[in-house]
Amino acid sequence: MSTLPSGKPAPLAGIAKLAPYKQGKATLNDVAEPLKLSSNESMLGPSPKALAAYQASGASLHLYPDGSQQALRSAIAEVHGLDEARIVCGNGSDELIQFVIRAYAGPGDDVVLSQYSFAMAFVHTIAQGANAIWVDEPEMKPDVDALLAAVTPKTKMVVLASPNNPVGQYLPRAELLRLQAGLPSHVILLLDSAYADYVVAEDYEAGAALVEASDNVVMTRTFSKLYGLAGLRIGWMYAPEAVVDMVQRIRTPFNANAAALAAAEAAVRDTEHAALARDENNAELARISEALSAVGIDVVPSVANFYLVRFPMKGRDPQGAAAHLEANGIIPRPVNAGGPEASLRISVGRPHQNDRVIAALRDYVNA
Numbered sequence: 001m002s003t004l005p006s007g008k009p010a011p012l013a014g015i016a017k018l019a020p021y022k023q024g025k026a027t028l029n030d031v032a033e034p035l036k037l038s039s040n041e042s043m044l045g046p047s048p049k050a051l052a053a054y055q056a057s058g059a060s061l062h063l064y065p066d067g068s069q070q071a072l073r074s075a076i077a078e079v080h081g082l083d084e085a086r087i088v089c090g091n092g093s094d095e096l097i098q099f100v101i102r103a104y105a106g107p108g109d110d111v112v113l114s115q116y117s118f119a120m121a122f123v124h125t126i127a128q129g130a131n132a133i134w135v136d137e138p139e140m141k142p143d144v145d146a147l148l149a150a151v152t153p154k155t156k157m158v159v160l161a162s163p164n165n166p167v168g169q170y171l172p173r174a175e176l177l178r179l180q181a182g183l184p185s186h187v188i189l190l191l192d193s194a195y196a197d198y199v200v201a202e203d204y205e206a207g208a209a210l211v212e213a214s215d216n217v218v219m220t221r222t223f224s225k226l227y228g229l230a231g232l233r234i235g236w237m238y239a240p241e242a243v244v245d246m247v248q249r250i251r252t253p254f255n256a257n258a259a260a261l262a263a264a265e266a267a268v269r270d271t272e273h274a275a276l277a278r279d280e281n282n283a284e285l286a287r288i289s290e291a292l293s294a295v296g297i298d299v300v301p302s303v304a305n306f307y308l309v310r311f312p313m314k315g316r317d318p319q320g321a322a323a324h325l326e327a328n329g330i331i332p333r334p335v336n337a338g339g340p341e342a343s344l345r346i347s348v349g350r351p352h353q354n355d356r357v358i359a360a361l362r363d364y365v366n367a
């Protein structure tokens with residue numbers, strides 16, 4: 001009789017190497033309702049139509065959702081002018097990023113990650129037993145030449161976020177096309193366009209055109225930001241049919257829940273609310289930048305729903321600024337590890353909330 005091995009259950013080596021994800025701070029001692037500006041959420045919130053659809057979905061919670069996600073896929077296709085067969089919805093766009101990495105990268109493969117891409121892409125890469133190859137963004141946006149130089153015969157995928165996080169800058173269309181053209185056709189270009197809905201720049205490309213023109217580009221999008229549905233966890237991807245086919249094989253049948261599907265469908269159709277959310281965000285971003293720059297704070301230009309601030313003046317630093325904001329009931333996100341050194345990332349809020357941030361940071365600098 002053979003002897004069975006003994007000992008503790010052994011996790012996969014990649015998974016054991018990882019640290020659990022740390023969410024942005026959400027509470028402050030002694031402040032009942034702090035102003036949480038640490039997670040790039042929408043302070044405007046969802047469309048009232050999305051909220052109504054969410055509430056109506058409560059009447060059928062005993063039923064499984066539509067596993068084919070038909071109604072939401074059709075709505076997204078209609079509003080964005082896309083092909084519904086290439087759309088898959090997920091429990092947040094992070095789930096879709098996970099699916100694509102799981103389907104295409106395995107032990108020994110390389111996944112090239114641009115510096116300011118979403119932290120979970122790294123996690124899934126390592127969990128798969130693949131190698132994460134980090135490429136710096138010295139100009140604070142993806143560096144096409146450096147990404148192309150990092151590609152080797154082992155490379156399965158290149159991942160970048162545009163706009164990136166925590167900076168909020170994007171890769172212009174011409175550069176994106178140059179990157180795609182320079183990649184071997186078997187290497188997937190995973191474009192995380194979580195903040196695309198805020199961008200109005202004419203030279204911005206979220207990725208749909210590249211998906212349609214090639215076999216190796218995947219774009220992921222989310223309802224967590226502009227659409228204000230972060231709590232429901234709903235995102236979507238646009239991908240070549242062969243990639244969709246692979247993702248369908250590992251997707252759990254009801255990964256997008258019924259309430260999320262209903263709310264997101266109403267949200268994407270409410271283009272008026274989306275435009276309002278975008279316009280207010282962008283106007284506020286400009287106003288905040290001007291007000292903070294006027295007192296000497298360095299505000300990194302952003303096209304997303306957050307901004308990075310730094311304190312070039314003597315005796316002031318992000319740690320002190322964070323403490324001062326928190327003393328005023330405001331929670332920013334300090335970004336040191338994995339982000340630009342010594343900065344604070346702050347979500348854009350409603351105008352009266354941004355007034356509080358401006359006033360607190362002015363006080364901090366002038367005190």
Ligand SMILES: Cc1ncc(COP(=O)(O)O)c(C=O)c1O
Binds near residue numbers: 095161224235
């Ligand atoms: C760049 C980027 N990508 C993806 C995500 C994930 O978004 P979600 O999973 O909520 O769709 C985030 C969330 O903050 C993000 O900042």
